[in-house]
Amino acid sequence: MKKTSPKLLSGFMELLPAQQIAFNNMKNTIAQTYEKFGFMPMDTPVLESADVLLAKAGGETEKQIYRFEKGDNDIALRFDLTVPLARFVAANQNNLAFPFRRYQIGKVYRGERPQKGRFREFYQCDIDIVGNEKLDIIYEAEVAAVIIETLKALNIGDFVMNISNRKLLSGLLQGLGIEDKATDVLRIIDKLDKVGGGGMIAMLLAEGIGLPQANAILGFCNIKGSAREVIENLKAFGIANDIFNAGISELAAVVSGLENFGIPEKFFAINLSIARGLDYYTGTVYETFLVGKENVGSIASGGRYDNLASAYTDKTLPGVGICIGLTRLFDILRANEMLDFSKTLCDVLVIPMSPAQIPYAINVANFFRKNNIKTEVFFEDVKFKNKMNYANKSQIPFAVILGEDEEKSGIITLKNMKTSTQITCPPAEAIENIKK
């Protein structure tokens, strides 16, 4: 029979068990931390009506989306978890308590050209807090604190959450009399790290922005220092319109909120050059970088939006949210050998020496399971050498070997597979050993 090659589509991640266990541990840590802060789970369909998913989209999104027709339906695969959230809140607004706090961990789909570090199917891990008509600024500190606590719990090395506020840039451009160039300026500022200050000035000039304004924009982006210093420098920057001032106070409120949440400043920094490509952010914005690996891009991004669901409802639903890009983060950590793939899920492999010991093996295994020890039994009737080969290959830390003698005396032989030491004892005594 002709065989089909068992290949994956390019741009899709699939893991062998040891890596999948590490991935799931990260995913569980994220969910548990989100839940500790009172975020509720949500699970929306992967497939939605294209007109619903694309109600506000355009440009790049439309090109990347997986979209097709079946029967009478024009269907699209979700490309993020924010649009489904907007649809959900608009549809269920009367059944929700506001501020509505939800997390969603799920796969999203973008038919991008495959390239290193870019996936076509990837996990997003979102938290959002959505208000009814209004939402206090302190929630903008809270989501940042939750994400920082989550990344700390993931044990991924040093990272810094960069924080800015869209109103500062809007106020700056208004003060410079070039608010009509906002989209271009956002796009160019996003490139500052790549092209440098001189490159950025050149790009701004090429868009028809005058040299004094271009210099002011670069000067703004270059304001650095501690959060307190940046805020002082912003106050002294010489832009005095309402929107710029609102940006300063919001930034100050977020910084002071982070202090209240007990987040030391080593975990965050004001960085006025982060702009976030997306149009819908209206206040605080966040991007998070691994220290020394800034070039791979942000691992957790988000921001404040004044009107989440305007495509679906007249009600004003302001919110703030941040998303951890888990598939990408996992891929970066794996490439940098920062993940431990030696952890198995199973604690014990029970090996009956012959089929006669199968009932005893099952009893011992059930006893371990009742004591919360993950236990597998190897039932194949093969040579002992092959049984031990399986034990080695599967990397399960303990083997429990059961022969006639063990069964007669109701004891077990417990072998530590790493140290190759073994002891003989009743099953109950082995539990402590295994749990260590």
Place this chain on the structure above:
Amino acid sequence: MKKTSPKLLSGFMELLPAQQIAFNNMKNTIAQTYEKFGFMPMDTPVLESADVLLAKAGGETEKQIYRFEKGDNDIALRFDLTVPLARFVAANQNNLAFPFRRYQIGKVYRGERPQKGRFREFYQCDIDIVGNEKLDIIYEAEVAAVIIETLKALNIGDFVMNISNRKLLSGLLQGLGIEDKATDVLRIIDKLDKVGGGGMIAMLLAEGIGLPQANAILGFCNIKGSAREVIENLKAFGIANDIFNAGISELAAVVSGLENFGIPEKFFAINLSIARGLDYYTGTVYETFLVGKENVGSIASGGRYDNLASAYTDKTLPGVGICIGLTRLFDILRANEMLDFSKTLCDVLVIPMSPAQIPYAINVANFFRKNNIKTEVFFEDVKFKNKMNYANKSQIPFAVILGEDEEKSGIITLKNMKTSTQITCPPAEAIENIKK
């Protein structure tokens, strides 16, 4: 601005938070039980190359599948988790230890005509054990035992796993000289519950099967009783070919295996009329019914297959697996009001009386979180009445109210929202109260 209606496609399930929490609890219980028996997690892409996913499919599957082209790719959404497992094992056979035990919990997609109890996107929760060239019969008892333990842990009321063996039917048809009619007979037996014995005879006659053979088939399907009785009756049934006898011994081995696993017979029964529509089963087959709700169909089904990945590899990979249809099971339990939606995820809502108490509120919340208590803070500066409205609507069991007095004395007011009783105490003393 014209609004888009925030509607879902029909046939897709989406849950409000209280129901989602119940759903996730079920999903977590399933995963934890599977892991306790040493099954390793797998997570395959939702999208695959259509030629890979459909290498063995045909008929109904092809019609139901979501399939589309993007760029040069002919893409399909997975319609089960067994085909991806076959592809995975074929592709990674040199990196796996056999018998390979994996579980996968994920969404699958079938573009069926929407009808009650049928979803186009639904969760399957699969376990499979795949051998290299051979697989001991005891694993066919083990997967049944694991599924029974899982359904017990889900606390879904009485259920019975029905077990049969394909070889019995094959042997019967061979003995009756009508093995060429196997597909028709399988299809008709599947309808026995609906059409009754007389109806089944009529359908068999209509397929050109003689009356004596039709009567023998009905007599076979009607063998009932305890597992031991059914096996004795099968031995006395008068079919003496090798394949029929092999079916009897396999069935006897599975029953005795289930005894070894400590599964009482109230949880399983031999039912010779379960046939499972799918072609690829070659031995033991399983279907599981909720007692009193048999008409809604099987909630956990599967079977033994001799050659899992023959579409992709020359290597013979026999296996056995069972799948819990979680979305469907949840839907049935919900319709029968058998689920508890009163459980919230969050344990405590901390309410500062005024913005001045926000720092104290955050400290108290962080203290609770460190003690593994899921805690939310209500930060909006609104009237106290509105804060308590939120507490009621969100159904969080405890409110912690913090005013000036509480802050000064370093204490809290803990209100049990169900009983409306409240006490005042230091945060540390509240922990026991909340954990009860």
